[in-house]
Amino acid sequence: MDLVTPREAARRLGVSYPTIKQWIYKGIIRTRPTAGGHHRVPESEVERLLARSGRPLPRPAPAHPGAIVALSGRNQLRAVVEEVRSEGLLAQVRLRIGDQRLTAIITRDAVDELKLRRGDEALAVVKSTEVMIARQVAQSSAAARATRRAPARRRRR
Numbered sequence: 001m002d003l004v005t006p007r008e009a010a011r012r013l014g015v016s017y018p019t020i021k022q023w024i025y026k027g028i029i030r031t032r033p034t035a036g037g038h039h040r041v042p043e044s045e046v047e048r049l050l051a052r053s054g055r056p057l058p059r060p061a062p063a064h065p066g067a068i069v070a071l072s073g074r075n076q077l078r079a080v081v082e083e084v085r086s087e088g089l090l091a092q093v094r095l096r097i098g099d100q101r102l103t104a105i106i107t108r109d110a111v112d113e114l115k116l117r118r119g120d121e122a123l124a125v126v127k128s129t130e131v132m133i134a135r136q137v138a139q140s141s142a143a144a145r146a147t148r149r150a151p152a153r154r155r156r157r
Helices: 006-013 017-026 043-053 108-114 139-148
Strands: 040-044 076-087 088-098 102-108 121-125
Touching: 006 017, 006 040, 040 043, 076 102, 076 108, 088 108, 088 121, 088 139, 102 108
Parallel strands: none
Antiparallel strands: 076 088, 076 121, 088 102
């Protein structure tokens, strides 16, 4: 028996999560408890309610064979696509991350496969073996005095 979470059942039924929770509490939809006491909805219940509503929704599409399900990289930055420029084999993608900008050069095929368009949400994954950190520091008072001193004069003999 396939079980889905209440949130997934709500998505498939086209209702909100709070509505599903109310249906569970009122007994409109039957669930199975997990060992931790959480609700899981049998697929048969979702199908029963879909049939009753008269509007069949498609099952979730199988994952694309090349889709990433999980990623080990920890440096993941949520971004919005600001610009996509494709020319030849390569494409330049400019992302906005907060008030910062990040530009990535990727293949045109990757842009086409991801269907990247301006305004889309994306995830920038940064993988590097080297990280450089910089910051602007105030000049120390001793260094400031040294730069203000006049150069030493040479004595004539």
